[in-house]
Amino acid sequence: MQHILRAKSRPRRPRTPTSSSLSPKSSRHEPQQPQDGPLRLQALYCTPHIKVPGKLFVSPLLVTFVPDPDDKHVQEFGGELYTVTLEVQDLLQCGGITMPQEDGTDLAYFLQMEVRTLNGQIFRTPEDQQDPWFLVFRLLDKEDLRHATALLLEAKQAHPGHHAGWTQTSVPFPCLDCMAELEHAVHHHQLQQQLDKKKDRSSSSSAARLMGSFANFLSGPRDSKAADAQGPSPAKPSEVVEEAGCHVDKVVFQLPENCQRSVLNKDLAEALLDYLPVGLRLPGLVQWVLRYTPKAHGVSLATMFRNLAERKKTIIIIQDTEDYIFGGFATSAWEPCGRFYGSGEAFVFSFGKASTSEVALVQFFPWSSVNECCMYADHSLFGMGGGEGRHAFVVQADLLQGHSSPTPTFKLGP
Numbered sequence: 001m002q003h004i005l006r007a008k009s010r011p012r013r014p015r016t017p018t019s020s021s022l023s024p025k026s027s028r029h030e031p032q033q034p035q036d037g038p039l040r041l042q043a044l045y046c047t048p049h050i051k052v053p054g055k056l057f058v059s060p061l062l063v064t065f066v067p068d069p070d071d072k073h074v075q076e077f078g079g080e081l082y083t084v085t086l087e088v089q090d091l092l093q094c095g096g097i098t099m100p101q102e103d104g105t106d107l108a109y110f111l112q113m114e115v116r117t118l119n120g121q122i123f124r125t126p127e128d129q130q131d132p133w134f135l136v137f138r139l140l141d142k143e144d145l146r147h148a149t150a151l152l153l154e155a156k157q158a159h160p161g162h163h164a165g166w167t168q169t170s171v172p173f174p175c176l177d178c179m180a181e182l183e184h185a186v187h188h189h190q191l192q193q194q195l196d197k198k199k200d201r202s203s204s205s206s207a208a209r210l211m212g213s214f215a216n217f218l219s220g221p222r223d224s225k226a227a228d229a230q231g232p233s234p235a236k237p238s239e240v241v242e243e244a245g246c247h248v249d250k251v252v253f254q255l256p257e258n259c260q261r262s263v264l265n266k267d268l269a270e271a272l273l274d275y276l277p278v279g280l281r282l283p284g285l286v287q288w289v290l291r292y293t294p295k296a297h298g299v300s301l302a303t304m305f306r307n308l309a310e311r312k313k314t315i316i317i318i319q320d321t322e323d324y325i326f327g328g329f330a331t332s333a334w335e336p337c338g339r340f341y342g343s344g345e346a347f348v349f350s351f352g353k354a355s356t357s358e359v360a361l362v363q364f365f366p367w368s369s370v371n372e373c374c375m376y377a378d379h380s381l382f383g384m385g386g387g388e389g390r391h392a393f394v395v396q397a398d399l400l401q402g403h404s405s406p407t408p409t410f411k412l413g414p
Helices: 072-077 142-158 178-196 206-219 224-230 266-273 301-307
Strands: 039-046 051-058 062-067 084-087 091-100 107-115 133-139 240-243 246-249 252-254 287-289 314-319 324-330 339-341 347-353 363-366 375-377 381-384 393-396
Touching: 039 062, 039 142, 051 133, 051 142, 091 142, 107 142, 133 142, 266 347, 301 381, 314 393, 324 393
Parallel strands: 252 287
Antiparallel strands: 039 051, 039 133, 051 062, 062 084, 091 107, 107 133, 240 246, 314 324, 324 347, 339 375, 347 363, 375 381, 381 393
16 A cells, blocks of 8 residues: 655644734734724634634724744644635634633633535525534733624624625634533643642542543553562653652553454554644543454454444554554544545644654644545445545555545645
């Protein structure tokens, strides 16, 4: 099988872009709104993977986001990947949301918009309740949020209808809605608070004991004889969060009894962690379960579909005959429906050639919004990406043959 897309490599654990933050306590000024121009605001574009800083322009006809050219992600992948254009006629609903920041010390202000299209060609109606498309920007403070929300609501009230035909709208990444983001942030903050308390082992609190039991439950039963024979192994700070004798692994694996190891090991999984939706990054609260591998479950595409039924978030890992490791993150259950489906949270990736002597590098290829050919499966093959007769990867039913190539569905790096 030919190796997947090639692009510029990046370190396996990119840091959270702390420089891409807004400070509500900085000196304030009224939003810049020239008499005949749009409202211009500092904002963060809240993609499922990172928050990108830039300028948000809001007018009665158009909403535009231009990313900061100095941001490291913009420099690496290009500003076009994070540029947003939304015609106000494509806006279904709009609201301003105030909620606590991740650390719980202050408030954050979000402009949330439900949109009917991501590319100006495929449209949804307000009655389409399944998988709505959201566009979310974090603004500097309450006044910016009030001005932007009021302007858009007045524009929608003045022109409530939608024109037929294609529009200029281009949204590269649909966002998580704010309530889902808040739920995950609260759970993560509570977990971190409990794990960060420094207490003497003799006076460990019941909360710490509870967290230790919970982490052990997620990790599954351990072989005490094997543990005694091997002895304690030192924990790496990047892999384990410790507090008063309890620890929570960032990635918790569950393998079948007849499978001792998988192509996706902890190092590779942690390299992918920062690209996954926020709800899948919480340390210790998500198990990575190996649902299908030919070594343990047999060479059967039907078995794979059966084992992955109703599993809406899956990672496909492929190792080809030249030892290249690549795959994709799928956001819908795999089923042999004979059509393209999936959402913009999907992406494909490559680790390059397998090697035990080098640090794992992940190449990340997000959705391009050119088409919605994210996933495909029928009874003879499955794969990700499509358009112009090309696929990011395709695997035939025998699970031994396939191919990969650049595809319009997923964005190539520079």
